[in-house]
Amino acid sequence: MGLWDHVKPARRPPSPLSVETTERSLKVAWDDGAVTETPFRTLRLECPCAGCIEEWSGKRMLDPATVPEGVRPLKVEPVGNYAVSFLWSDGHTTGIYSWPTLRAIGAPEPAASST
């Protein structure tokens, strides 16, 4: 009996039906009908790995000035069935983008408004 037998997420996060690269962006079709298209450089700058984000503070360590304008993935690799990783043209490979992370980068939720 694990924790997950008792605690279930309220809503299943969307997962991708397809992931493809266009000339300058990553295009994802989600199972809730949304399609996100994220420029490669944005994805690279949002890299969630421990080298780019300080784990305990969430502080972004990556200096955008070090990321080339034309950065792109040389290879896109699925990680299990929950994430994807990229071999970036600037040599960075350690970022694992889970589906919720990928979705959040591609389609930031608008700030909740109380009106």
Ligand SMILES: [Zn+2]
């Ligand atoms: Zn990284």
